[in-house]
Amino acid sequence: MLDERLIGEKFITKSTEMSGTVMFYGVRYHYKLQENVPIGTTLVVVAVTPRYLLVQRYEPKLDY
Secondary structure, three states: OOOHHHOOOEEEOOOOOOEEEEEEOOEEEEEEEOOOOOOOOEEEEEEEOOOOEEEEEOOOOOOO
16 A cells, blocks of 8 residues: 555646656655646545546645
């Protein structure tokens, strides 16, 4: 299984494809998007499967 410590890691998409690769700590991972996003969108890893990282658009939330 991929490392669950990657959950919460953020990166910026460079393509409009629904899947791709991203490098964290010198290791290249496959990812899949949950929705279409434009180029330059900040994405966050929300789940880890044995084959890929599941990512979605990052939307910061304020904690009061």
